[in-house]
Amino acid sequence: MDNNTLELTLYRIFLGEDYTIGELHVDDEYFCDTLEDKVRILNDYEDKVYAETAIPYGRYKVILSYSNRFKKELPELLNVEFFNGIRIHSGNHKDDTEGCILVGVCRDIADAYIYNSKNTFNKLYKILKKAIDNEKKEVYITITSDYSRNNNSTDTTDSTTDTTIIQ
Numbered sequence: 001m002d003n004n005t006l007e008l009t010l011y012r013i014f015l016g017e018d019y020t021i022g023e024l025h026v027d028d029e030y031f032c033d034t035l036e037d038k039v040r041i042l043n044d045y046e047d048k049v050y051a052e053t054a055i056p057y058g059r060y061k062v063i064l065s066y067s068n069r070f071k072k073e074l075p076e077l078l079n080v081e082f083f084n085g086i087r088i089h090s091g092n093h094k095d096d097t098e099g100c101i102l103v104g105v106c107r108d109i110a111d112a113y114i115y116n117s118k119n120t121f122n123k124l125y126k127i128l129k130k131a132i133d134n135e136k137k138e139v140y141i142t143i144t145s146d147y148s149r150n151n152n153s154t155d156t157t158d159s160t161t162d163t164t165i166i167q
Helices: 117-134
Strands: 005-015 020-026 029-036 058-067 072-077 086-089 101-104 138-144 155-158 163-166
Touching (some): 029 117, 072 117, 086 117, 117 138
Parallel strands (some): 086 101
Antiparallel strands (some): 005 163, 020 029, 029 101, 058 138
16 A cells, blocks of 8 residues: 555445445545445436436545535545536435535445434544645545455345345
8 A cells, every 4th residue: 555645445335226325445444334326327427417426436536625515625536527526525314415425324224324424524534634734645535336355245236226235
């Protein structure tokens, strides 16, 4: 692992009908659960449903920048195709995502709800702030469904119902 980089990895572990549950790892260590909008195949901008589509799989640079919407500094993902202003922030329900990544604790994947989001976000923010400002590290997030690499899990996908469950 590069000493000049902090790596976040978001493993999407449940692709629901209208939301996505994941696990966020910081430098290969589990940190929290995530809640996002539905994962859709995006071939062009018209495939995106505004405020109801998760960002594409990939690797993105993360910076801390001021959010006019939230009136504070938040993590922002850069160069996300078909999206602008993608943030990591607190929130509890899928309706709070609007394309962004919510952090917290998922108690039931059938719930489309995460708990303890503000506390979880504050802890993550402190880690990112220290890495970027004090340690002068670059931060990247990789969004994947390849959970088996890290966890010896089996990824079972049922493409007819657009549901993935990691076993």
